[in-house]
Amino acid sequence: MTNMRATFCESAPLSRRAMLTGAGALFAWAHAPRIASAAGARDPRLVVIILRGALDGLSAVGPVGDPDYIGLHGEIALSATGPDAARPLDSFFALNPGMPTLHRLFATKQATIFHAVATPYRERSHFDGQDVLESGLPGVGRTTSGWLNRALAALPAGQPIRSRGGLGVGVATPLALRGPAPVVGWAPQALQPAGEDLGRRMIDLYRHTDPALAEALARGLEIDRLASREMGDEKGSRGGMNSVAGMAQAARGAARLLAAPDGPRVAALAFDGWDTHANEGGPRGRLAQLLSGLDGAFGEFEKGLGDKWRDTVIVTITEFGRTARINGTTGTDHGTATVAFLAGGAVAGGRVIADWPGLKSHQLHENRDLRPTTDLRAMLKGVLGDHLGLGAATLAGSVFPESATVKPVTGLLT
Amino acid sequence: MLGRIYAQPDRAQGLAALEELARHPSTARHIATKFARHFVADEPPPALVERLARSFRDTGGDLKALAETLVASPEAWSAPPTKLRTPYEFLIATARMTGRAPINAGPILGGLASLGQPLWAPAGPNGFADTAAAWVSPEGMKARLDLSWQVASRIQDMSDPAELLDKVAGAAASPVTRQALERAESRQQALAMLLMSPEAQRR
Numbered sequence: 001m002t003n004m005r006a007t008f009c010e011s012a013p014l015s016r017r018a019m020l021t022g023a024g025a026l027f028a029w030a031h032a033p034r035i036a037s038a039a040g041a042r043d044p045r046l047v048v049i050i051l052r053g054a055l056d057g058l059s060a061v062g063p064v065g066d067p068d069y070i071g072l073h074g075e076i077a078l079s080a081t082g083p084d085a086a087r088p089l090d091s092f093f094a095l096n097p098g099m100p101t102l103h104r105l106f107a108t109k110q111a112t113i114f115h116a117v118a119t120p121y122r123e124r125s126h127f128d129g130q131d132v133l134e135s136g137l138p139g140v141g142r143t144t145s146g147w148l149n150r151a152l153a154a155l156p157a158g159q160p161i162r163s164r165g166g167l168g169v170g171v172a173t174p175l176a177l178r179g180p181a182p183v184v185g186w187a188p189q190a191l192q193p194a195g196e197d198l199g200r201r202m203i204d205l206y207r208h209t210d211p212a213l214a215e216a217l218a219r220g221l222e223i224d225r226l227a228s229r230e231m232g233d234e235k236g237s238r239g240g241m242n243s244v245a246g247m248a249q250a251a252r253g254a255a256r257l258l259a260a261p262d263g264p265r266v267a268a269l270a271f272d273g274w275d276t277h278a279n280e281g282g283p284r285g286r287l288a289q290l291l292s293g294l295d296g297a298f299g300e301f302e303k304g305l306g307d308k309w310r311d312t313v314i315v316t317i318t319e320f321g322r323t324a325r326i327n328g329t330t331g332t333d334h335g336t337a338t339v340a341f342l343a344g345g346a347v348a349g350g351r352v353i354a355d356w357p358g359l360k361s362h363q364l365h366e367n368r369d370l371r372p373t374t375d376l377r378a379m380l381k382g383v384l385g386d387h388l389g390l391g392a393a394t395l396a397g398s399v400f401p402e403s404a405t406v407k408p409v410t411g412l413l414t
Numbered sequence: 415m416l417g418r419i420y421a422q423p424d425r426a427q428g429l430a431a432l433e434e435l436a437r438h439p440s441t442a443r444h445i446a447t448k449f450a451r452h453f454v455a456d457e458p459p460p461a462l463v464e465r466l467a468r469s470f471r472d473t474g475g476d477l478k479a480l481a482e483t484l485v486a487s488p489e490a491w492s493a494p495p496t497k498l499r500t501p502y503e504f505l506i507a508t509a510r511m512t513g514r515a516p517i518n519a520g521p522i523l524g525g526l527a528s529l530g531q532p533l534w535a536p537a538g539p540n541g542f543a544d545t546a547a548a549w550v551s552p553e554g555m556k557a558r559l560d561l562s563w564q565v566a567s568r569i570q571d572m573s574d575p576a577e578l579l580d581k582v583a584g585a586a587a588s589p590v591t592r593q594a595l596e597r598a599e600s601r602q603q604a605l606a607m608l609l610m611s612p613e614a615q616r617r
Binding site for chain 1: 550551552553554555556557559560562563564567568569570571574588590591594598599600601602603604606607610611612615616
């Protein structure tokens, strides 16, 4: 399914579907390479943030104007009104209140949100979904290189963005940035403590198999939380790179490296913990806290990149979305379409780009998930094409193999 | 022993005392208990301890015979895996499971220290504890969790952790563990869970 009809959701919701067909004409798909834009005045910075575990797009960016939304997403649905009101984006979508920075960037036209996007992967395995998301391959298959690295490798030799290499943030470089082009790794802390989600999962496993280990680990984590609360942040981000403080710390460091005149221009990092099967929370709770961590990372990038921010695009993507209906544990299970964020001074922002599929039973993918109407690769190609100057043939060749039918979304950048 | 007078001169006196000490039934029971506690359970089955003690006595303290008696004992095989791998055993097992032998000893030494078993440096002359009860501690389990994550998050091209569970635990792999690994949100997380699973922690 390729999306030829992406549109800007700035109009009233009633006319949304009606305008979609015509809106396709607004897009003149770029067939000509635009090398000039990268080689010219702009010295681009590109950051790719991967959210591992599958972000619930319907709780991050709520279609509050869709009459079927609340019925499906129940108590974790975002609401345009009330004490925990979501932040309005347009007349149809609203942003999780945990993301004030992204909302400000959106309001100042420095952020664009894609909704109902998905990779070509249609099963529900995190492992395979992450492989497809990061490898850029059209389907499941293990590989040793990712689309971002191959994009770098495809640039003409001698371009600073290529010669300075990629920056892999964290103890392991995400697959998206691994491959033939040189990559340097940097981790905010050499020894990352395990995140809360891993601890939670182990305690759950022990409760079923080994109660003594469950009790010991639960007490160990509890005292650690207590120490963290009482001693503050003395030991750095105790929750690792996936805690709110850890995300900010990683972004702060990466921003400094990217801002350095002789530093790398392209970075990739991954935040884990988005697999919210239980107690997901809506405007408050676990997901909102994770989103606030991501939001804080956006803020750190903006601050740390300084005057390079205007040449920056931060791409935030996840392997797939989550079920439209909440489950019996007030969470959501593995789904299909979700959201993607573009933030940065180089983004022609202030828009939610979505060919909204609707949330009625027959409109859902397999009667359970938000149906994908935009191929995530169309967005990524649009960014890589306009920001790095890669041509359509390269993008459909080595970067995203066998994707000639997936046309880049143009006009995403200033 | 106590109250006995050893009349031998010089060195022979000490040797005579040690020899009698070695042949004392309490020594056999002590060695048998330590042996069974290390390999089988913190509170080993009395029948097993008795059989090992007899072996020790009957062979004049032959440790090979003692080991063979243990291996031939049904209790050694039927006892549930209640022992917790010591930090040393855990780190060695982790290196083997991930197929990544350390290039230098630094990480292993650092891991041993952070898990509470610094190499050859126990807090007292009686050495490190050999009971699961001593190692199943809140701070110890938290440290193992962090270390498992640090190991797993560094590995880029790993095989399927659920397949690795089969290799590691075979028929002893619990379906609950398998399901938990398959539901992990990333391969790295699944590998960390495998390293922390009862199958990998207990023995």
